[in-house]
Amino acid sequence: MTRNRRPLLALATLALSASAALPGAAFAGPTLDAVKKRGELVCGSNPGIAGFGLPDDKGQWKGFDIEFCRAIASAIFNDPSKVRFTPLSAKDRFTALQSGEIDVLSRNTTWTQSREVGQGFEFGAVTYYDGQGFMVRKKLNVNSALELSGASVCVQQGTTTELNLADFFRTHNMKYESVVFATADEGLKAYDTGRCDSFTTDMSQLYGERTKLGNPEDHVILPEVISKEPLGPVVRQGDDQWFNLVKWTHYAMLISEELAVTKANVDEKLKDPNPEIKRLLGVEGDFGAGLGLGKDWAYRIIKNVGNYGEVFDRNVGAGSKLKIQRGLNALWTNKGLQYAPPIR
Amino acid sequence: MSVTTASAAPKPKIWNDPFWRGLIVQGALLVVVLFLFAGAVINARNNMQARGIPTDFAFWDRPASFDINQTLIPYSATSPNSQVFWVGLLNTLLVAGLGIVLSTVIGFAVGAARLSTSWLVAKLAAIYVEGIRNVPLLLQIIFWYNVVLGNLPHPRQAAPFLDIAFLSNRGLFVPAPVFGPGSNAIWIALAIGIVGAVLFRIWAAKRQRETGQQAPVGLITTAFVLGLPLVAYLAAGRPIGVDYPHLKGFNFTGGQRLTPEFVALLLALTLYTAAFIAEIVRSGILAVPKGQSEAAAALGLRATPTRKLVIMPQAMRVIIPPLINQYLNLTKNSTLAVAIGYPDLFNVFSGTVLNNTGAAVQIVFMTMAVYLVVSLITSAVMNAYNARMSLRER
Numbered sequence: 001m002t003r004n005r006r007p008l009l010a011l012a013t014l015a016l017s018a019s020a021a022l023p024g025a026a027f028a029g030p031t032l033d034a035v036k037k038r039g040e041l042v043c044g045s046n047p048g049i050a051g052f053g054l055p056d057d058k059g060q061w062k063g064f065d066i067e068f069c070r071a072i073a074s075a076i077f078n079d080p081s082k083v084r085f086t087p088l089s090a091k092d093r094f095t096a097l098q099s100g101e102i103d104v105l106s107r108n109t110t111w112t113q114s115r116e117v118g119q120g121f122e123f124g125a126v127t128y129y130d131g132q133g134f135m136v137r138k139k140l141n142v143n144s145a146l147e148l149s150g151a152s153v154c155v156q157q158g159t160t161t162e163l164n165l166a167d168f169f170r171t172h173n174m175k176y177e178s179v180v181f182a183t184a185d186e187g188l189k190a191y192d193t194g195r196c197d198s199f200t201t202d203m204s205q206l207y208g209e210r211t212k213l214g215n216p217e218d219h220v221i222l223p224e225v226i227s228k229e230p231l232g233p234v235v236r237q238g239d240d241q242w243f244n245l246v247k248w249t250h251y252a253m254l255i256s257e258e259l260a261v262t263k264a265n266v267d268e269k270l271k272d273p274n275p276e277i278k279r280l281l282g283v284e285g286d287f288g289a290g291l292g293l294g295k296d297w298a299y300r301i302i303k304n305v306g307n308y309g310e311v312f313d314r315n316v317g318a319g320s321k322l323k324i325q326r327g328l329n330a331l332w333t334n335k336g337l338q339y340a341p342p343i344r
Numbered sequence: 345m346s347v348t349t350a351s352a353a354p355k356p357k358i359w360n361d362p363f364w365r366g367l368i369v370q371g372a373l374l375v376v377v378l379f380l381f382a383g384a385v386i387n388a389r390n391n392m393q394a395r396g397i398p399t400d401f402a403f404w405d406r407p408a409s410f411d412i413n414q415t416l417i418p419y420s421a422t423s424p425n426s427q428v429f430w431v432g433l434l435n436t437l438l439v440a441g442l443g444i445v446l447s448t449v450i451g452f453a454v455g456a457a458r459l460s461t462s463w464l465v466a467k468l469a470a471i472y473v474e475g476i477r478n479v480p481l482l483l484q485i486i487f488w489y490n491v492v493l494g495n496l497p498h499p500r501q502a503a504p505f506l507d508i509a510f511l512s513n514r515g516l517f518v519p520a521p522v523f524g525p526g527s528n529a530i531w532i533a534l535a536i537g538i539v540g541a542v543l544f545r546i547w548a549a550k551r552q553r554e555t556g557q558q559a560p561v562g563l564i565t566t567a568f569v570l571g572l573p574l575v576a577y578l579a580a581g582r583p584i585g586v587d588y589p590h591l592k593g594f595n596f597t598g599g600q601r602l603t604p605e606f607v608a609l610l611l612a613l614t615l616y617t618a619a620f621i622a623e624i625v626r627s628g629i630l631a632v633p634k635g636q637s638e639a640a641a642a643l644g645l646r647a648t649p650t651r652k653l654v655i656m657p658q659a660m661r662v663i664i665p666p667l668i669n670q671y672l673n674l675t676k677n678s679t680l681a682v683a684i685g686y687p688d689l690f691n692v693f694s695g696t697v698l699n700n701t702g703a704a705v706q707i708v709f710m711t712m713a714v715y716l717v718v719s720l721i722t723s724a725v726m727n728a729y730n731a732r733m734s735l736r737e738r
Binding site (some may be wrong): 031089090094095098115117118119120125152157158162163165166167169170177178179180181182186187189190193194195236237238 | 392394395397398409410411412413420422449490494495498508513514604605682683684685687691692695696698699700701702704
């Protein structure tokens, strides 16, 4: 009898392992309900990029992408601390989102056609317009990315950066060696030890990563921007309400910057006669219902986190160590690309 | 079984018959398992399709669009994802294959050294084994990569070895052979040499069995395997040239380059596994009863033939089964390459390709299947060898 039982046992093991390995085999209803029931938002974050997502010395997550998750939590719970951050490497981030391990991925992820159409994701809004650049040692006397022929370049695995790098050197018919690492930190360390001549990633990150090096002054960032990198939060396809909520969190922050509503003055602005402000803050009409939220959803975001400009300045802009210019990320009224549809 | 006596005894109820009862219970279990399995597959497939996650293998032929810094077969960013699979697989097999050979050599040497009568040699071997096998492998890989190889000089100040090989933080640059026209003769000579050596060994063994006369097998084998190709090399007018590495721009060009990632991974895997193999070898040798070597000495055999003909054949029976485990471990441990960016199968295929295509289920299953197949082949080969070496009752 034991002889007959063996194949069955093997089959049962196989079935168990298969059902454990298949992502999303048990998908719980709309995301917002699950978040409310759980009492906190689970947000996929970067394991560590200065200015964008990094725990501080007290273990508190800080950064531009982090504050976006805090804004979503504020809209839902009126409490920016009700977020659990799951640090994810570039390589693991999509699997974590596909499998439902996280509710939203806010981790400087580039919006591309194949990610949106081919992998089952939706990109709500562009929270940061970025582009890829190169960092080299000053003493190499390289002034342009076009002089990098023959160089070895450290890059993070599973990023659009890795793909753009291949495109750039192919287009310009230059030879190079890509040395690929699972995390940005490992790549940066290898660059620092001299394994590579250059380190490449999005411009915004290059400034942050440079501050981590032993002697930031010894490294320069080359002027060429070799790609378009629209970065933004990502959600799974198939839950339009959640998708809208994430998208409109960003828009609400943009609109409040446009209307000069800030964290400090939001309470005064409740009495403002401007109908646009009245609609934004929920004094007039109810624009939160369709998102599954109260009518003061945007008020909560601004009260707890602030408007887009405030978040930018505090984390990566003039008020931070990185001192990144607004550039493309200025409001459309200031010759930038940040533009939100109206609330009405 | 009761079936054989069923004709005599009154026929039992079907649920009391162990044969039928077993069949029914197992059949029911099989149906439940199949149902669960099919349910899991269909559920996953529907969910994936609903969310636009690919469930097919269309990604296989799409261009990969990224570069890999160590490829044994032609590859460029325009190659399809399937080529990434083969590149990664070959890189895995390269590091695993070399690791198995080197760790076996080092392991046998260290294992024998631990049993050496020289106090110093035995203690050095013991320090090696205890030091290496008690430190996590991942830590050792990172040690070799960041601490040792990472601190080597830049190519422009590379440490030269007789000006033909260079050690730098971009890797080890060694001269590479260039095969000119007429070098085929050397390969043919080598093949003839190997066949000749094997035939000679068969003949010598037969003669020794029949007449007791011994032939200088080692010397003649060397003459066949090395001497013949050397003669061919000289006769064909020295067709093999050497390409020396030289500094150009950022880096060396020419010669053969071993990347720091490859060197670090190979060193760490080899040294780590060799420590375990050394212990296996020691246990195997100690498992041979002392009476065996005493009997050999009584027959007048000297130390070397005793080791070769009496001790080792018996020790191998103890050594081989755990040795297979070490080979399998080494192959599977090579996936730790991901920590230092060596482009093995797990790193480039289940890492980058998975990320670029989103076909997680297909790619993870394929990768698991590959490691399974490689491991099964390794153990099949070793089991066949074990069967050959095992005790034959005469």
